[in-house]
Amino acid sequence: xxxxxxxxxxxxxxxxxxxxxxxxxxxxxxxxxxxxxxxxxxxxxxxxxxxxxxxxxxxxxxxxxxxxxxxxxxxxxxxxxxxxxxxxxxxxxxxxxxxxxxxxxxxxxxxxxxxxxxxxxxxxxxxxxxxxxxxxxxxxxxxxxxxxxxxxxxxxxxxxxxxxxxxxxxxxxxxxxxxxxxxxxxxxxxxxxxxxxxxxxxxxxxxxxxxxxxxxxxxxxxxxxxxxxxxxxxxxxxxxxxxxxxxxxxxxxxxxxxxxxxxxxxxxxxxx
DNA sequence: ATGCCTATGCGACATAGA
Numbered sequence: 001x002x003x004x005x006x007x008x009x010x011x012x013x014x015x016x017x018x019x020x021x022x023x024x025x026x027x028x029x030x031x032x033x034x035x036x037x038x039x040x041x042x043x044x045x046x047x048x049x050x051x052x053x054x055x056x057x058x059x060x061x062x063x064x065x066x067x068x069x070x071x072x073x074x075x076x077x078x079x080x081x082x083x084x085x086x087x088x089x090x091x092x093x094x095x096x097x098x099x100x101x102x103x104x105x106x107x108x109x110x111x112x113x114x115x116x117x118x119x120x121x122x123x124x125x126x127x128x129x130x131x132x133x134x135x136x137x138x139x140x141x142x143x144x145x146x147x148x149x150x151x152x153x154x155x156x157x158x159x160x161x162x163x164x165x166x167x168x169x170x171x172x173x174x175x176x177x178x179x180x181x182x183x184x185x186x187x188x189x190x191x192x193x194x195x196x197x198x199x200x201x202x203x204x205x206x207x208x209x210x211x212x213x214x215x216x217x218x219x220x221x222x223x224x225x226x227x228x229x230x231x232x233x234x235x236x237x238x239x240x241x242x243x244x245x246x247x248x249x250x251x252x253x254x255x256x257x258x259x260x261x262x263x264x265x266x267x268x269x270x271x272x
Numbered sequence: 273a274t275g276c277c278t279a280t281g282c283g284a285c286a287t288a289g290a
Contacts, residue, residue: 025289026279050289052280077280078288124290164290183290218290219277230290262278262290 016246016269019045019117021160021233023216023263027051027082031059033257038066041251043267044086045112047119047160051080058082075105081119081161085112092116098142106139107146115241115270116150120161125182133182136164140191147195147236156240156270159200162263163234165192167202170210171231173223183232200236203248203268215250216263224255233266244270 020043024030027048038046046068051058055074063070068084073094083089093109095102106121120143125136143159150157165188166172178184196202204213214229223229237245247269254264 029279050279124288126288126290178290181290216290220290221276223277232290259278 016271017045017113017115018043018267018269019047019115019158019160019235020265020267021047021049021119021162021235022265023049023121023162023233023261025050025052025261025263027053027058027080029259030261031062033254033260035062035066036257037251037254037265038068038084041265041267043084043265045115045117046084046265047117048082048084049080049119049121049162050078051082052078053080071108071110073105073108075103079105079121081105081108081121083108083110083112083117083119085110087113089117093118093146096139096142096146098145099138102139107143114156116153116155116157118146118150118157118159118161120159120163122162122164124164125185125188128180128182128185133185136182137187137191140188144191144194144198147198147200151198151200151238154240155238156244157238158241158268158270159236160266161234162232163192164232165189166230166232167192167205167234170212171214173214173228173230177228178230183230195236200238201242201245203235203237203242203245204231204250204266206242206245207248213250214252215266217255219262233263235266235268237268241268241270244272246271
């Protein structure tokens with residue numbers, strides 16, 4: 001398959017556009033793995049979560065050398081999102097409106113090559129019940145409001161990221177082991193279902209309607225070798241994007257690498 | 273019931289993750 005060379009604009013406009021999401025769990029610790037993955041899979045857009053650095057700490061030079069522009073919404077120590085793109089990106093939103101005292105860096109959005117791409121790092125919400133879980137649900141409400149506004153624009157939109165929700169029991173290695181976890185609570189699942197009910201397409205499930213499609217394996221308790229995973233990284237497509245969907249997948253083998261993130265990338269391809 | 277493991281911070285343990 002023809003793909004753009006690193007650093008070049010897409011030379012064949014008829015090629016599908018690949019848009020990916022990857023929770024790197026620390027850009028500083030993960031840079032070698034990130035660069036390997038970019039070189040191997042050549043996504044046109046990559047939404048990153050948990051960069052765990054301020055904007056000034058982002059390795060812009062290495063990312064540019066790999067052929068990508070970078071938009072960064074960072075934070076000291078934890079959280080932080082970024083959007084990498086081969087084509088120039090125009091930022092359309094930084095943070096979600098609706099809660100001025102919220103200082104977490106969890107949302108960044110840009111227009112790239114005619115597609116609106118939102119990078120999402122939804123709050124984990126543990127322990128639940130409690131203030132962190134309440135924050136998660138409020139943040140989910142704000143995301144739903146943003147999704148409604150984007151829907152109304154009728155533009156092709158991809159909302160990609162770590163949603164910290166296992167949508168159904170098929171997305172959890174063990175419902176019993178996870179029963180008390182914020183990721184599987186009915187309120188969390190209901191908020192995610194509200195997006196789908198509004199018409200957004202869960203791209204991974206649209207190509208693989210059932211069965212395991214995990215994107216996360218804990219570092220602890222041998223979760224990866226036992227395949228005790230979760231599906232929590234999702235790409236939601238508006239109708240304008242869904243109409244162009246040609247493929248979607250999960251780069252599962254990334255989890256086996258040296259000093260891997262606990263998440264792996266997920267991606268979609270949209271025809272031009 | 274809890275910790276297991278990993279990353280970050282101005283660190284010599286704590287916080288956060290999921």
